[in-house]
Amino acid sequence: SVFHLVISMLYLIFSEPTVFVLQPTNVQFTRVLLQLMLLLHYCSYQSNLMISVLHLMISVLPLMISVLHLMILMFHLMISMLHLMLSVLHLMISVLHLMVSVLHLMVSVLHLMILMFHLMISMLHLVFSVLHLMISVLHLMVSVLPLMISVLHLIILMFHLMISMLHLMLSVLHLMISVLHLMVSVLHLMILMFHLMISMLHLVFSVLHLMISVLHLMLSV
Secondary structure, eight states: OHHHHHHHHHHHHHTOTTTSOOOHHHHHHHHHHHHHHHHHHHHHHHHHHHHHHHHHHHHHHHHHHHHHHHHHHHHHHHHHHHHHHHHHHHHHHHHHHHHHHHHHHHHHHHHHHHHHHHHHHHHHHHHHHHHHHHHHHHHHHOTTOHHHHHHHHHHHHHHHHHHHHHHHHHHHHHHHHHHHHHHHHHHHHHHHHHHHHHHHHHHHHHHHHHHHHHHHHHHHO
């Protein structure tokens, strides 16, 4: 600077006692004074530089806070999208559960029809039993046809055995479907618990975002 140049020239002038006829004490005092002025000027220059750097850092700080706020908003947007995806998944699982319930209803109706068919078979079996009784009475009355009547009775018993085995297989199938429905219900409960955890996490992030917004407002003030 100009001030620094002037002080340097004065220091050079007073550093040569042969040019200016001055007392040694005055020259030494002038030199010390000039050195002190140079030191004060240097300190003032460094202080101004530090203040400029500090002012630059303070100017950059709101930009950094804005970038951080933008990142937090983007993270909140990602959490909201994740929450939306989980809601859609929960809706799909609910629809699947409804379809399984309808399927279970249809299986129950089928089971009812099979039971009715079994009732009809049982009634038919009763009719055949009555018929067998009548044939036995006829066999008692007519002893000529015992072998044929015994074969007919064996066929009827085999048919009843086949009907009973079919009923057993349908009962096992109904049991397996009931177990599958129980597993789907347990899975639905686990998904509901996971959805509750995600909702709580979203609440925590919302509170954190509110605190950061308040902090940003305080810093802005």
